[in-house]
Amino acid sequence: MTGKTETGDSAAKERWERRTQGPLLVAAVLFAVAYAVPIVVTDVAPWIRTACRYIEWSVWAFFALDYAIRLRLAPRRWRFVREQPLALLAVLLPLLQPLRLLRLVSALLLVGQRARMTFQVRLTTYVAGSCAGLLMFGSLAVLEVERNSPNGNIQTLGDAVWWSFTTMTTVGYGDLAPTTGLGRVLAIGLMLSGIALLGVVTANIAAWFIARFDQEASEERRQTAAIEALTAEVRALREEVTELRGGSAGSDDSATGASPHVSSPRS
Template sequence: MKEQTAQVRWERRAQRPLLALAVLFAVAYAVPIVVSPASRSLTNACTAVEWLVWGAFAADYLVRLVLTEDRVRFVRTHWLDLCAVALPLLQPLRLLRLVSTLLLVQRRARMASQIRLTTYVAGAVVGLLMFGSLAVLSVERESADGNIRTLGDAVWWSFTTMTTVGYGDHAPTTGLGRVIAVGLMLSGIALLGVVTANIAAWFIARFEKDDVEERRQTEAILLLTDEVRALRAEVAALQETSVQR
């Protein structure tokens, strides 16, 4: 059995703590938006938690970079992780911390072989709906021309946007809100493609399995037919021998 590298051992050990920190980030991100108006102390505490979680993922990236045997190849193959770590440093917006943390959680979750595709897609849908609703509500609620004022409006808008239905009763009016809308639309289309491909692959695998079973049964029938013919030939030969005697 091949011995695991230090990088793989670290990734296995850090996976669950990082996912737990991601849940903590979700709570810290949601509280100031849902509890409105939030006190300054509560907002500062939640902001500190968000930066703490982002820092944990950044530290995880640096540890994996140190432990890897080929650092150049690691940076080249994990460029999205690097962008997610560096993104909040470019402009300290809460939305950038949200995007970077979601990217890092996604990259780390993909390393878990026990997470099936269906579970991953379901989790991605729930996460996008939740964070999309919170993000658009945080930027649209204070807009003078906005019509997304409550969490219910935001969830309804996120659901219709992700499913590409787009009723139009609620729509973002700010530039940042429209950026969120574009990201949610593209994510919904991508997830729909993943689900469709997964279903198609299941049907193809099922048909192939049935086809293999059918070929096996056909081969068995042909083999039995050949054996019956051989037995008939032997019986006919025995009968002919007995008649000659």
């Protein structure tokens, strides 16, 4: 009975994830727009800023509700929590320290968790999406933090994008740098993320080459085995033909020796 219950809960969980994947992706896009508008447009109307804030928290509540329902439908809840610690941490972050930057990081974690669970995409596609998301949100976050700093030199979106790109790639020209504590924490996160993503790309390329070499070696071994088998078969056929020819020659000799000798009448 317990096995049937777990099977039913797993099926219900899978149905819920399939049905909510589209709305959650739309909600993630709304969250990104609501987060970006007040930062990019500095003179935005107060009501737009308030609406964006409500959208952020509404989307956040949607993701939190989704996590709660998936936890409720999971056959083994503690196992579900243990296997997805980032999702739980993302849900709890706003309760621990309600900063917009932490809400942003949490939203990224939640979207990433759902994307990995529902889509079997190639690793390169996932890495490219992660790079684009970190670049965009990192630029917005550092611009929000550094724009009002007295000694800040990241004042425009272009400066923020340039800084995020050089930081993620660990180039670090030094022409632009955060001056606030939160900005430097963000820089550390981008640097570590950039190193990790570059490592994943390098490992993926190396794995691709190794797989190609293994495939070629396997194909070569298969062809060698096929040639050896064909050679053995040809050798066996030759031996069989030789035996047949030898047997045929012996039969002809026997037939010739057994024929009666007819003497000439004159003898």
